[in-house]
Every structure is written in structure tokens, then in C-alpha cells.
Amino acid sequence: MGAALGAATLSFKFGSEKGGGDRRYLTQPRGPGTSWYVVAEVPRTLQTTLGKKRLMKSLETDDLRVARAKRWQALTVLKAQISECRATTSSxxxxxxxxxxxxxxxxxxxxxxxxxxxxxxxxxxxxxxxxxxxxxxxxxxxxxxxxxxxxxxxxxxxxxxxxSGKATPADLYLERWLSSSTYSERTKADARTAMSQFKAWCEKVNQAFFIETTTDRIASNFRDEVFVQAKVHPKTANKKLSALRQHWEWLDRSFAVRPNPWMRKSLPKAKAHRVAPDGPDGPERPFTDDEVRTLLAGPADTDLANVMRIAALSGLRLDEIGQLRIADCADESFAVTRSKTAAGVRTVPIHSVLRPVVAELIGTRDPKSFLFPDLPDTGWDDNRTMAISKRFAYYRKKLGVDDKRVGARRSKVNFHSFRRWFATKAEDAGNRENVVGDIMGHESDLGITFGLYSHAQLKRLKKACVESVKLPA
Incomplete structure (x- = not known):
């Protein structure tokens, strides 16, 4: 077991320490041998107010190991500064x-x-x-x-x-509405951005920014000038327009503000049968075997290398991997305890190739600790994988694994393509669709139900399904 564990560890740590290891949020603006700084990106909506695209704070050390330990507390200070700016820039x-x-x-x-x-x-x-x-x-x-x-x-x-009480700023009750809602922090941020865009447009066209003066025509003009003429993707535009519409619905329930000028302002979605699969608006795709081989053989740091392999051999989503705790990796299975749907709460057998790596990650640590303890909590709905997601995107593009079509918003491949690749390989191996669906956490209305299987039978089927997926040689 010890020899096998050592061999597996070597295969998973290739190139991981190249360049000094984990340097998330760290920089040396004055060059090697000088003090390390922690860096926090400033949201676009606040860059004008702060006059910066990013905030930096000296950690007063040129020792990378000390800087790694001190960065999280310093990062908290910078994020608090950004939050304070957001509050003070309110109208x-x-x-x-x-x-x-x-x-x-x-x-x-x-x-x-x-x-x-x-x-x-x-x-x-x-x-x-x-x-x-x-x-x-x-x-x-x-x-x-x-x-x-x-x-x-x-x-x-x-x-x-x-x-005189004849007009009310359109954003006066925005925070009151958001604080009473059950929206995620990311959704709240989208709503703030939408309102900021509407306010900026009102100032640009010399239009009063009031609840009472926001008419159907004003809402239409804003939509057409800010989203349609700028060729913003309908999905992005509709997310912003939906936020404004829901805020006015709350104003109606709270203060009888009606009619709602944002009703029926959504942009039409592209007809599914008119979208070419390989075109810019076509669906995102799985990685090819060559792309998986390139990504797994590249100079990824240790956490990224292990996260990629877990995704490829389990079909887990990135945020599901980030939420795994030591206790969730018992009995040779990953237990997913948080998901958007009931079907997403599930157990996934740990692939035999992954078991030595998971055993090393577990070690003798507290069962309540995270499997990947160094992933930072971004403060967005307990999201711990935003930083590693960005790190993967940079890593993927650096290795030439990209598929950005002309006119498309983003590449047709991303971290989720590991999950798509796993599903494709599992189905190509002849596994039953409902078994694959249970591993993936998909809702299923198939005629064959899991009531036909005992717990032991289903466990064997899922294990065989996972083991049938092989990494490219």
C-alpha cells in the first residue's frame, strides 16, 4: 500500500512546485527578493470610484511561506474595503x-x-x-x-x-429589497450591477433616475441602447432585465408601485432548432481525449492536478469537489451533501485510480475539514472554487486547450467539460443511462426506476460504471 501510494503521489504532483507553488492573490510588484503583496480585484462597477482595477496590501515579508500564511487575513481587509466602497457609493x-x-x-x-x-x-x-x-x-x-x-x-x-415627495430615487429601496430576499450573493450582485447600469444610462441621456419617471418607453430605450445595440448576449441581458423586473414587483407589493415598466422586456432566445451545434451559439462540449491528456500532463499545481483528475473520474461538478470534507470520502465513495436538486445529493464511488490520492489528501486530518483546505472562501454563497476555476481557465488557455468561436461569448470547453467527458465515456462503455444519471446527479423520468434494484445492486452498478471510465493513455 505504501509503495503504491508513493507511486500515485508522484504521478499526481508533476510540475506542481514549479514556480514556487501556490501564489494565489500574491505578487511581488518590485521583483524577486522584495516584499510580497496580496491583491484583490475591484468589481468593474467600483473601479471608477476607487480609481483602481485592483487593491494591494504589503505583507511586509519577502519569504513566500510567510506570505502564504498572512495573505488570507490581509485579503479580508481588502475585501472589507471594497464592501465599504460599495456602500458609500450608494446614491x-x-x-x-x-x-x-x-x-x-x-x-x-x-x-x-x-x-x-x-x-x-x-x-x-x-x-x-x-x-x-x-x-x-x-x-x-x-x-x-x-x-x-x-x-x-x-x-x-x-x-x-x-x-416634495413627488419622486423617489430608483435605487432607494434596492438594498432593503435584497436584504429581504432569499437570493444568493451572486444574484444580489447581478441586481446591483443592473441597477448601476440603468443609473449610468439615465445620467448619460439626461433622464431622471426616479421610480415614478421610469415608464415603459424608458425601460425599452434602456434595453435597446444598452443591450440590443451593444450586441450583449440575450442570456446576459435577460438576467439584468429580470433583476429590474423583480425589484419593481417588490415595489408593487410594498408600495403599490404600478404598472411594472420592465414587464415583457426580455430579449428573445435563439430557436433551438435554428442553432448550429458547431456555431457560436451552439452547446458547450466535452473535452476530447487529446485535450484531457494535454491537461493532465501539463504543469498544474498540486491542487489543480488533483481536482482535474477527480472531475474526470467521478463526474463531480467543480463546486461539489470544493465542498467535499474528509468525512464525505468514507467507504470508498464521495458523498455529495449539497446540490441544487434532490437528485444532486448522492454518493459516487471513488475510482480505483483516485483512491491513493484521496487517501493522501485525507491523511490524519479532522473529518470536518475540507478535502482541499487551501481553496479560499470567496464570500459568495460559500463558494470555494472561484479562484481555482479562474486558475484552470488560465492554465487551459496556456496549454492551447480552447474552442472560442467567432461571435461566441466564451469557449465551448471549460472545467465542466470534464463532467461532460465522464458522461460520454460512461455511456460509450455501455452503462445504463439511469445508472450514469444517478452518478451525475441528473433528474430522471426514465421508465426503468431504481426501485428495481436493491441498494447493493445499485452500488455495484455505479462502481462498475465509474471503473469503466479510463484516462487516456
């Missing part, structure tokens, strides 16, 4: 907006006699703002509250509408 931090909302609150609570005085104060303040921004500051003394017509400058008109 609620605009000085004029704060002033207008203060007037609005006072107006709502004021006695009737005081309300008239407040309305005149709002009109006077709007005139001052108008004058400050190049207007005349003039207003109709006979109709001091007709703020939609006078004063004419956008900032003063918006101030008056907000302060």
Missing part, C-alpha cells in the same frame, strides 16, 4: 439627495400649517441650486410648487421633486 450618500430626503421626512411628519412653509423653503432651495448650476434661479411666484416646470436645471428640478 443615498449624495449630499443633495440627503438634503432632499431630510426635507421629505420633515414634510411627511409636519403639521398642516408647517407644510406650506416647508414647501416654500423647498422652492427657495431649488432656486438656489438652479442658480449654482448655471440657471436663472427664477420661479413662478404664482405656482411655486410646480417643480416639474421651474426651475429648469436638472439638479434643482430633481431636488424639488425628491424633497
Amino acid at each position: 443615498a450618500k449624495d449630499p443633495l439627495l440627503l438634503e432632499a430626503m431630510a426635507f421629505r421626512e420633515e414634510l411627511l411628519r409636519a403639521e398642516p400649517a408647517r407644510r406650506d412653509d416647508l414647501m416654500y423653503e423647498i422652492a427657495d432651495r431649488a432656486a438656489e441650486i438652479d442658480l449654482t448650476h448655471g440657471g436663472t434661479g427664477a420661479r413662478d411666484d404664482h405656482a411655486p410648487f410646480e417643480f416639474e416646470q421651474a426651475p429648469p436645471v436638472q439638479q434643482s428640478r430633481d431636488f424639488a421633486l425628491l424633497a
Whole structure:
């Protein structure tokens, strides 16, 4: 067992220490022998505010081993800075907006006699703002509250509408809506991005960014100019439009805001029968045997090399591998305990080629610890594989394993292609479709049900299915 374990370990660690090992989030901007820094990417929506595409923090050491140990705490500090920036760039931090909302609150609570005085104060303040921004500051003394017509400058008109309660910033209740939802952190981020895009477009075309002024035509113009004319993929565009539509649905339930201007704004999906399989909009594909051979023989680091092999010989999704704990690898099976569907919660036999490697990864560690302990938690719904997914994409392209068609959003091969390759090989080996489906965690409505098998029979069938998949020589 010891000799076999040693041989397997060597085969799985080829090239893993080349270049100094794991350097995720680490850089030496001043060159070798100088201090290491930790790096955090700044979201596109915040790059203008922060004035940077990435944040860096010195770890005050030129020792890579020390830097590896210190990076996670430093990375937490940088991510907190990004989160704080996201909060402070909210429209609620605009000085004029704060002033207008203060007037609005006072107006709502004021006695009737005081309300008239407040309305005149709002009109006077709007005139001052108008004058400050190049207007005349003039207003109709006979109709001091007709703020939609006078004063004419956008900032003063918006101030008056907000302060008098006639308009509400479109993003004022965004965080309240998201905090009351059950959306994942990634979905919430998509919603924030969609609202930021809508706000930026409103500023660009000099359109008021209010709930009350967002009409059906405004929503259509935004969709056509930002998504259709820019040739954004319908799937991406519809994700953003759906977020805006759902926010307005919440506004309707909470404040009876209707109609919903974002209804029926989705872009049409391409007809399935009109999509050429090999065209830019065709489905993604499995790796070929040559591509699998190239990826597994390349200079991957230890974690990436092991994750790739587990994916190829088990059909597990990348996030399922990242969530595996030591206790989930008992009885020569991987136990998937978290999934989007009921069928996804399953056990998958550990391939004989993988057992020595899994045994080494387990060692004598705590059963509650992760099988891959060095994968960082990104803070996105307990996602631990975002960094290694990006690392794999860079690694794959560096080895020339790519299939990006002209006009396509992304390559037809990605990490999920290991899963597709496993399914293809399992079916090519003559395994029953429902057995393959159970290993993959697919929902099945096949006529042959698992009620026909005993637990022991099903376990044998799944084990035989997994073992029938062979890595390319």
C-alpha cells in the first residue's frame, strides 16, 4: 500500500512546485527578493470610484511561506474595503439627495400649517441650486410648487421633486429589497450591477433616475441602447432585465408601485432548432481525449492536478469537489451533501485510480475539514472554487486547450467539460443511462426506476460504471 501510494503521489504532483507553488492573490510588484503583496480585484462597477482595477496590501515579508500564511487575513481587509466602497457609493450618500430626503421626512411628519412653509423653503432651495448650476434661479411666484416646470436645471428640478415627495430615487429601496430576499450573493450582485447600469444610462441621456419617471418607453430605450445595440448576449441581458423586473414587483407589493415598466422586456432566445451545434451559439462540449491528456500532463499545481483528475473520474461538478470534507470520502465513495436538486445529493464511488490520492489528501486530518483546505472562501454563497476555476481557465488557455468561436461569448470547453467527458465515456462503455444519471446527479423520468434494484445492486452498478471510465493513455 505504501509503495503504491508513493507511486500515485508522484504521478499526481508533476510540475506542481514549479514556480514556487501556490501564489494565489500574491505578487511581488518590485521583483524577486522584495516584499510580497496580496491583491484583490475591484468589481468593474467600483473601479471608477476607487480609481483602481485592483487593491494591494504589503505583507511586509519577502519569504513566500510567510506570505502564504498572512495573505488570507490581509485579503479580508481588502475585501472589507471594497464592501465599504460599495456602500458609500450608494446614491443615498449624495449630499443633495440627503438634503432632499431630510426635507421629505420633515414634510411627511409636519403639521398642516408647517407644510406650506416647508414647501416654500423647498422652492427657495431649488432656486438656489438652479442658480449654482448655471440657471436663472427664477420661479413662478404664482405656482411655486410646480417643480416639474421651474426651475429648469436638472439638479434643482430633481431636488424639488425628491424633497416634495413627488419622486423617489430608483435605487432607494434596492438594498432593503435584497436584504429581504432569499437570493444568493451572486444574484444580489447581478441586481446591483443592473441597477448601476440603468443609473449610468439615465445620467448619460439626461433622464431622471426616479421610480415614478421610469415608464415603459424608458425601460425599452434602456434595453435597446444598452443591450440590443451593444450586441450583449440575450442570456446576459435577460438576467439584468429580470433583476429590474423583480425589484419593481417588490415595489408593487410594498408600495403599490404600478404598472411594472420592465414587464415583457426580455430579449428573445435563439430557436433551438435554428442553432448550429458547431456555431457560436451552439452547446458547450466535452473535452476530447487529446485535450484531457494535454491537461493532465501539463504543469498544474498540486491542487489543480488533483481536482482535474477527480472531475474526470467521478463526474463531480467543480463546486461539489470544493465542498467535499474528509468525512464525505468514507467507504470508498464521495458523498455529495449539497446540490441544487434532490437528485444532486448522492454518493459516487471513488475510482480505483483516485483512491491513493484521496487517501493522501485525507491523511490524519479532522473529518470536518475540507478535502482541499487551501481553496479560499470567496464570500459568495460559500463558494470555494472561484479562484481555482479562474486558475484552470488560465492554465487551459496556456496549454492551447480552447474552442472560442467567432461571435461566441466564451469557449465551448471549460472545467465542466470534464463532467461532460465522464458522461460520454460512461455511456460509450455501455452503462445504463439511469445508472450514469444517478452518478451525475441528473433528474430522471426514465421508465426503468431504481426501485428495481436493491441498494447493493445499485452500488455495484455505479462502481462498475465509474471503473469503466479510463484516462487516456
